[in-house]
Amino acid sequence: MNDTAPGVRDLQRTLLLQRSGAERLKMGCAMFDAARALMRAGLGDPGGSDRSPAMRARLFQRTYGRDFEPAVTARIVAHLLAGD
Numbered sequence: 001m002n003d004t005a006p007g008v009r010d011l012q013r014t015l016l017l018q019r020s021g022a023e024r025l026k027m028g029c030a031m032f033d034a035a036r037a038l039m040r041a042g043l044g045d046p047g048g049s050d051r052s053p054a055m056r057a058r059l060f061q062r063t064y065g066r067d068f069e070p071a072v073t074a075r076i077v078a079h080l081l082a083g084d
Contacts, residue, residue: 054081
């Protein structure tokens with residue numbers, strides 16, 4: 001879905017490209033951290049303190065699970081659940 005007007009999209013891109021590479025990287029990292037906090041909250045860990053293998057596996061699945069073939073995802077989840 002793309003509901004952004006072309007002029008607004010172009011302005012946003014222009015403003016983004018005026019930032020240094022380091023600033024853009026910091027922005028991306030901050031966005032990932034915010035997304036991760038929302039994922040944790042959605043998985044029942046709003047404080048972000050659960051470091052269990054089960055939580056690591058659930059976070060992996062929520063974040064990257066669709067990026068891999070199902071068999072690969074299953075192997076990674078099994079590895080995370082083993083606590084290695």
